[in-house]
Amino acid sequence: MSSAPVASSVAGVGHLLRLALRRDRVRLPLWVVGLGGTIVATAASIPPLYDTPEKVAGYARIVGSTPVSYLMSGRQVGLDTLGGIVANETSQVAQLGICLMVVFLVVRHTRAEEESGRAELLRSTVLGRHAATLAGLAYGLMAVLLISAITTVSMLAVGLDAVGSLTYGVGLALLGAVYTAITLVAVQLSTSARGALGLGVAAVAVGYLVRGLGAMEDNVLVWFSPFGWAQRMDAFGDERWWPALLLLATTALLLALAARLMAHRDFGGGLLQPRPGSARAGRALGTPFGVATRLQRGLLIGWAVGLFLLGMLYGSVIPSVPDLIASNPEMADFVGAGGQAAEDAIVDAFLAYMFLFMAVITCGFVVASVLRLRAEEEAGRTEVVLATPVSRTSWMAATTALALIAAVTLTVIMGLGLAVGYGLGSGEWDQVLRHVAGQLAYVPGTLVIGAFAAALFGLVPRATGVAWAAVALVALQVVLGEILRLPDAVQAISPFWHLAAVPLDDVELVPVLAELALTAALVAVGIWGYRRRDAVSG
């Protein structure tokens, strides 16, 4: 190909990139401050905690080689050094954060724009066919580099080994690059931004889980995940650079695929083409609840499948927890002294953390589901509904009820997944009820978060983004609350902090009832506010 068509197919990238930066002049700094800040805070919190060689040596034995740690953070090398500890504690937030960040940012500036029709206006100017994809790539990489640079600098700032810090940062950046490229493929496949987001987030989840399982079983599975490749650059151990080539090559291949897909599809089209639908509405579509259910059908099915599989994966590793403990001499001594009871306690602690972790994930669902109210309003679709005899109360109550009922249902599905995974792994099927009930013990926290989103929608619709900040805060409290030594007053903001650590502890009725009451109150306040405000976005 001569250079002229290439140049013309990418014309206007600079304009698009500037436009993206202008549109995200709040959003991007929020990501950088939120994610970067968490990484800096984590890195800074470690050295004071591990200030003697004994404490450093104890980390590998007590924290770094537990099943939970393998599953969540993989097998980090050099755990007997401060660098390894910082890397291990940071990796969950940094790796998941950077990947989710690029998925959200890249979809927002590519498929979401195309779907909204705004991109059509832009395409009619001097803008090449591949300009949007390239601008998305450049923007994603920029955000990735920012976060990676912050990570490396904060590691250097707390006095960690320079080569290790740099290797870790490079691994993180390349991981982000792979997911930028994956997202660019996803936006070619799906005709909707929501679908592209789903694909991107699913790819993050799969990569993360595969690495986690591989690390837990210490097998080759680690090498089937970009998360594994980045980690196996072995920062703070015997650094090696060839896994970086895997990441680079994958990025290049995916980008080539994205470009190819882009070149062969219509504007606004995708590989997943819409089929003709029904000319008449089914019976269920006659009530606000029916409509809300239909509008969220895809979301519900996607989450149900995803959470069931996640539950199964986590459930399937529980039976190997005792073996893992037995392979660690100090733990084995401890358990040996305590006998079966001590072993059970460790399995229960593992379970409690899994339940909590999965409950936090459902917060993402419940907020997305409740905030469909806002999305509908902003798209101007609520107007037509409210112009019928449907009242604001029934419209909002229907959507909110759907979200909360779905959250409970998904929790049960997740618990079932865990029980099935456990059954398959252990051959024992007598734990089903215990696992489902255990998972359900955490659902009040999820409901409070959903109700909080509903209250925001009713009272301060422009600030519904705060609900996502609440989800981030809850996740932060669960993942890093102890390590960051957040004051109790801050941790208490998370509704999960008040709930008993089932099955390690027994359910406490008071916090459960209090949170259910709070849920009802928040929803009521939201509806009260919604009835009083203008029902038009602006």
Add this chain to the structure above:
Amino acid sequence: MAVIELHDIVKTFGATRALDHLDLTVEQGEVHGFLGPNGSGKSTTIRVLLGLLRADSGSATILGGDPWRDAASLHRRLAYVPGDVSLWPNLTGGEVIDVLARMRGGLDEARRREMIERFELDPTKKARTYSKGNRQKVALVAALASRADLYLLDEPTSGLDPLMEAEFQEAVHEVRAEGATILLSSHILAEAEALSDRISIIRAGRVVQTGTLAELRHLTRTTVIAETERPPTPITAVPGVHEPVMHGNRVTFDVDSDHLDAAVAALAELGVRSLAAHPPTLEELFLHQYGEEVSA
């Protein structure tokens, strides 16, 4: 009894005063043209009537009730077509029509079939694939297929082609013949003229003129371009003729619509070789009547 009565309505959005002491009366059984340039407050007025927005002050009555307080029960008797129709992307056009009709409390099956045929709508397509015109058709079919006492139509033809616009006008006539009341907003004078019994003109959030077409005639001017056999100087003396411009035997002038007759007679005296006339646009109307530029 009036179906819609707005008195002294004020609605602000932050610093923007969208409605500025607006008065509007729509009588039972009439097609009321609600005419104004972009941003003059037409959609805001209609949203106040629907109880979607709460007026800061003033009094509002619609179908004998309070649009804010009695919204849900009033909506049983009215149908609405928004100006910028947005539909659920993953529902088909047919499903959207059914959903809205059922929420409104039922639909007339025969009318639904007839309207879909009339507007040549494919109800099996997902809404995300519809053009603006097709989305508008879906909203129109949903509104017209349910029998309502009052139709609130916000610039309903802005995406339709001329053929569909004609179908729309036909449908409006039928609905009116059945005794329904229609509030039809538009920024095109000719469209409002073609359909309306009475017209209210809104400008910067305030209704500046209300009346039947005949009553508003004095407002409208026709632009005439003519070529005559003899020099057209005498035309300048005809009352109601404004700003004549002459190039030899060619003359261009504006004439008040109620003096059109005299002007045409005067031209006939001079021997007409060619004659063209066009009604004023809304912008010209405002320019002449209020001596202000209308910002689009």
